[in-house]
Amino acid sequence: MGDGVTTAAPALTQIPRAPGIAFILKKALISALVALVLFSLMIGIRTEAGPTGQLIYWTRFGDLAAMVAAVFGGSIIVELLRQWWGPVGTIRIIPPRLQSTLAVARRGIAPVLLIFTFLVPVIFYDQRYILDLGILVLTYVMLGWGLNVVVGLAGLLDLGYVAFYAVGAYSYALLATNFGLSFWVCLPLAGILAAFWGMMLGFPVLRLRGDYLAIVTLAFGEIIRLVIINWQSLTGGPNGVSGIPRPTFFGIPLVPGPDGLAAKLGIEFSPTHRIVFLFYLILGLALLTNWVTIRLRRLPIGRAWEALREDEVACRALGINITTTKLTAFATGAMFGGFAGAFFATRQGFISPESFTFQESALVLAIVVLGGMGSQLGVALAALTMIGGFELFRGLEQYRMLVFGVAMVLLMIWRPRGLIGHRAPTVFLRHSQAISSDLVKEGHG
Amino acid sequence: MSGDSILTVDRLSMRFGGIVAVNDLSFGAERRKITALIGPNGAGKTTVFNCITGFYKPTSGMMRLIHDDGRAFQLERLNDFRISKLAKVARTFQNIRLFPGMTALENLMVAQHNALMLASGLTFLGLIGAPSWRAAEKRAIDLAQLWLDRIGLLDRADDAAGNLPYGDQRRLEIARAMCTEPALLCLDEPAAGLNTRESAALSELLLSIRADQGTSILLIEHDMSVVMEISDHVVVMDYGVKIAEGTPQDVRDDPRVIAAYLGADEEEAIAVMESGA
Numbered sequence: 001m002g003d004g005v006t007t008a009a010p011a012l013t014q015i016p017r018a019p020g021i022a023f024i025l026k027k028a029l030i031s032a033l034v035a036l037v038l039f040s041l042m043i044g045i046r047t048e049a050g051p052t053g054q055l056i057y058w059t060r061f062g063d064l065a066a067m068v069a070a071v072f073g074g075s076i077i078v079e080l081l082r083q084w085w086g087p088v089g090t091i092r093i094i095p096p097r098l099q100s101t102l103a104v105a106r107r108g109i110a111p112v113l114l115i116f117t118f119l120v121p122v123i124f125y126d127q128r129y130i131l132d133l134g135i136l137v138l139t140y141v142m143l144g145w146g147l148n149v150v151v152g153l154a155g156l157l158d159l160g161y162v163a164f165y166a167v168g169a170y171s172y173a174l175l176a177t178n179f180g181l182s183f184w185v186c187l188p189l190a191g192i193l194a195a196f197w198g199m200m201l202g203f204p205v206l207r208l209r210g211d212y213l214a215i216v217t218l219a220f221g222e223i224i225r226l227v228i229i230n231w232q233s234l235t236g237g238p239n240g241v242s243g244i245p246r247p248t249f250f251g252i253p254l255v256p257g258p259d260g261l262a263a264k265l266g267i268e269f270s271p272t273h274r275i276v277f278l279f280y281l282i283l284g285l286a287l288l289t290n291w292v293t294i295r296l297r298r299l300p301i302g303r304a305w306e307a308l309r310e311d312e313v314a315c316r317a318l319g320i321n322i323t324t325t326k327l328t329a330f331a332t333g334a335m336f337g338g339f340a341g342a343f344f345a346t347r348q349g350f351i352s353p354e355s356f357t358f359q360e361s362a363l364v365l366a367i368v369v370l371g372g373m374g375s376q377l378g379v380a381l382a383a384l385t386m387i388g389g390f391e392l393f394r395g396l397e398q399y400r401m402l403v404f405g406v407a408m409v410l411l412m413i414w415r416p417r418g419l420i421g422h423r424a425p426t427v428f429l430r431h432s433q434a435i436s437s438d439l440v441k442e443g444h445g
Numbered sequence: 446m447s448g449d450s451i452l453t454v455d456r457l458s459m460r461f462g463g464i465v466a467v468n469d470l471s472f473g474a475e476r477r478k479i480t481a482l483i484g485p486n487g488a489g490k491t492t493v494f495n496c497i498t499g500f501y502k503p504t505s506g507m508m509r510l511i512h513d514d515g516r517a518f519q520l521e522r523l524n525d526f527r528i529s530k531l532a533k534v535a536r537t538f539q540n541i542r543l544f545p546g547m548t549a550l551e552n553l554m555v556a557q558h559n560a561l562m563l564a565s566g567l568t569f570l571g572l573i574g575a576p577s578w579r580a581a582e583k584r585a586i587d588l589a590q591l592w593l594d595r596i597g598l599l600d601r602a603d604d605a606a607g608n609l610p611y612g613d614q615r616r617l618e619i620a621r622a623m624c625t626e627p628a629l630l631c632l633d634e635p636a637a638g639l640n641t642r643e644s645a646a647l648s649e650l651l652l653s654i655r656a657d658q659g660t661s662i663l664l665i666e667h668d669m670s671v672v673m674e675i676s677d678h679v680v681v682m683d684y685g686v687k688i689a690e691g692t693p694q695d696v697r698d699d700p701r702v703i704a705a706y707l708g709a710d711e712e713e714a715i716a717v718m719e720s721g722a
Contacts, residue, residue: 292572299571300554300561303547307555310544317498317536318625319529320558328568425548429590429602433548439607440546 028075035071039064110377117283121276131275135282135347137387139340142286144367144379146336149293151365152374153302154329155309155443157214160201160221161364164194164334166228166356168341173241173351174234183247187342194338195331197224202330206323221361228353240352246274247281247346278347285343289336290376296332298426305329306374306426309443370411372418373442381419385411450511451476451629451661452497457506459492459685466492468685470506474629474678476513479655479662481672481693484682485705490665491539493682494633496521497663498536499528510534512628513659530559535627537618539634539665545607549598549617552606553589556624561585592620596650612643616650623654629661630654636668644668648675673697681705 044064047057117138124130143165150158171190175181181189201220205213228235235241246254252261254274262269296302304325307315316322345351367386371378389407393400415421421437450473459467467489474480482490495501497508497520508520510532518532528534544552554561564581565571571578593599596616601609606617615635622630635651636644648671654660666672672679672693679696681689689699696702 295572296568299565299568300558301565301568303551303555304558306547306551307544307558310546311542313500314538314542314544315555316500316525317529317538317542318556318558318621319526320555321526321530423546425551425603427550427554427586428548429550429586429599431603433603433605435546435548435605439605 024076024079027079028072031075032068032072035068036064039067043067113380121279125272125276128272128275131272131279133388133391135275135279137384138279138282138286139344140364140367140387141380141383142282142289142340142343143337143364144371144383145286145289145293145376146333146340147364147368148333148371148374148376148379149296149305149336150329150333151368151443152379153293153297153309154305154326155373155441156205156326156329157210157443158217158330158333159214159358159361159365160217160219160224161333161337162356162358162361163201163221163224164198164337165341165344165360166224166353167194167197167334168338169345169351169356170228170235170241170341171338172342172345173244176245176345177241177243182251183245183342183346184250187339190342191335191338194341195335198330198332198334198337199327201334202327206326218358218361221358225353225356228356235353238353240350240354241345242350244345244349244351246349247278249277278343282340282343282347285339289339292332292336293376301325301328303426310441366408370408370418372415372420372422372437374423374440375418375420378418378420385419449476450474452663453507453509453511454493454497455507455509457493457496457508458504459489459496459501460504466685467496467503470682470685470687472680472687472690474661474663476661477655477659478677479651479664479675480678480680481676482663482665482680482682483667483672483696484688488682489685490682491633492685494536494631494663494665497528498534498631499523499525510629529625529627533626533628534631535622535625535629536631537615537622537633537635539637541611541614541618543606543614543618543621545605547606548603549593549606549609550586550589550602552617552621553592553624554585556621557585557588559625588624592624595653596620597646612639615639615643616647619650619654623658623660627660629663632662632664632666634665634667636666636671639668641670644671647671651675 044061045057045059047055050056117134120134121131124134143161146164147158147161150156150161168190171193172183172186175186175189176183201217205216208216229238231237248254249261252264253259254261254277256269257263260269262273297306304315304320305328307318307320308322308325308329312322315325344355348355363386367382368379370386371380371382389404390400393403396403411419417437422434423437423440424434425432452474454473455471457467457470458465470489470493472480472482482493484490492501496503499520502524503521506521510518510520512518512533518528520528520532520534523532529536544555547555561581562568564585565578566575590599590602593602596613596619598609598613598617598620601613606614609617615638619630619632619635622632632651636647639647651662651664652675655662664672664676676693679691679693680687681696681699681702683705688705689696689702691699
């Protein structure tokens with residue numbers, strides 16, 4: 001978009017004169033001063049406890065000076081960039097050719113991503129690391145799509161989504177280890193149980209909104225985790241459940257030996273087969289989630305969810321039962337979380353409460369918000385960015401979280417409503433027009 | 446009061462703590478007629494509406510709604526969404542409450558939620574794309590299209606409701622209420638903020654709804670030109686009680702209305718009333 005021509009909005013025909021060099025220097029000086037005050041103790045002086053407990057400190061004024069200089073220079077650059085970009089509120093006219101190219105790219109991105117995902121095990125067959133990372137990303141894509149039903153469509157802020165992930169995982173783990181049920185029997189059971197707990201959460205929070213809803217769902221997530229930790233006789237407590245059966249190819253195990261799938265197909269056994277199978281399994285589950293969500297959006301229930309996000313009072317006036325609408329949203333989202341949980345348990349072979357902390361809920365919610373609430377493609381891209389980015393920055397070691405946090409902040413400044421902020425209508429007469437994010441409500445909670 | 450009332454409000458009272466918003470109010474709305482509820486600001490008109498449409502639970506009193514087929518509903522016993530779903534009472538709001546991020550067409554589709562929910566087999570038939578569901582969806586789109594055409598917004602069907610001009614939003618809200626196929630349509634100040642031309646179009650729309658759909662209409666309105674032009678019956682409220690009722694002509698000439706309604710001296714009141722005629 002850099003080569004786009006900028007023009008001022010009609011209301012701003014008189015373009016304000018760009019601030020002069022004095023203004024820029026003044027601003028940079030203030031920034032540098034703030035940095036000096038902030039960093040003088042954080043960087044300028046380093047303290048440590050000596051061997052006998054006494055205080056040892058030494059100064060690092062060189063580092064401090066470098067930091068302040070960096071802030072000073074950075075501030076000048078940012079201000080110059082801002083002037084080059086033009087005043088806020090200018091309308092950027094993108095040349096029609098570029099615009100149509102962008103539109104094609106936008107439409108093409110989803111199929112290209114899908115085909116690429118299907119080919120990942122073929123391309124990276126020998127790279128176990130990439131395959132494992134792919135499985136991880138797809139798990140989060142699925143969780144994101146599941147939570148998107150609750151947060152993105154129905155506008156109900158759920159901070160305890162990991163609870164349903166845990167319910168699904170423990171359902172499969174316990175049913176499989178105690179009763180010897182197979183993965184394919186347990187998968188729907190895990191989904192149903194998670195949906196049931198979704199409804200259980202739904203009932204007490206029906207009347208809550210916004211911050212209050214967020215707090216209660218957060219507490220619910222913690223309750224499930226604490227119950228799992230403390231109900232030792234059933235769940236094994238902090239020791240978790242181990243020896244969870246691996247998934248079978250519809251009854252045929254993926255093991256070496258005469259009973260295994262490899263022997264039956266007459267090919268040589270390789271441990272990679274199982275990884276590839278797991279990859280396509282989670283891909284299938286994620287695509288099922290996506291397909292169901294897209295279908296639901298075009299059904300009355302999906303429209304009611306979105307209407308609920310837009311205006312709850314108007315929904316009541318139109319005869320929509322708010323209670324069942326909210327509960328179905330919670331249950332549907334929870335069901336997909338349960339599926340993902342069952343998959344997680346069979347992939348790991350071992351689960352413990354440590355895998356289901358609040359951090360997981362926060363991560364999935366961040367994926368949904370970053371992706372653009374309600375957008376399926378946005379959530380997939382966000383999961384790829386977040387989980388992939390996490391791995392990408394692994395080389396930076398202790399600065400990983402810092403870099404990652406800065407990247408997130410910048411992304412949210414650039415795209416406050418997520419990567420894909422606009423909403424696609426569910427039905428149209430002549431042509432489907434994307435609806436600008438300014439009009440779409442975020443929901444009351 | 447004629448015998449064929451669709452809605453009979455009997456001794457309705459609504460108190461908020463020590464404040465009596467509606468006090469012992471009784472009136473009727475006739476079938477296939479337009480009844481206007483007027484009164485100065487704070488007279489309790491919207492409170493009456495909120496009681497009828499289930500947003501408030503009245504402190505005391507009865508509200509009986511009788512459908513064309515003779516089925517009767519005690520509105521004070523139904524709660525929120527059931528009044529719209531079962532008793533078929535639709536309403537609009539004083540401050541427009543559309544779904545701004547959804548298109549005009551989608552707004553009208555949401556209004557047909559209950560009918561479509563049944564047609565989609567509580568979602569399951571719809572999920573597998575059953576032909577019966579597809580047919581029902583097609584009919585729902587046709588109905589929405591019909592209403593978009595009637596309010597003159599067919600061209601903007603795919604635009605976000607929040608992007609429409611104010612007057613269009615008012616009419617879209619009425620169309621949305623009509624898509625629930627109501628027996629009684631309650632309009633809270635439909636002409637508020639409209640210019641003269643838009644008010645005239647609104648009057649025409651309401652008259653055509655009464656004539657073509659046979660829907661009974663109950664409206665709160667401050668715009669006297671609209672009230673005088675289209676109402677069959679006018680109920681005047683002040684401080685939560687009914688002070689007069691009758692035809693627009695009767696009400697306009699009633700000295701109590703002129704004095705109490707405007708709370709001003711009589712000459713000024715008459716001037717305002719005349720201008721509306």
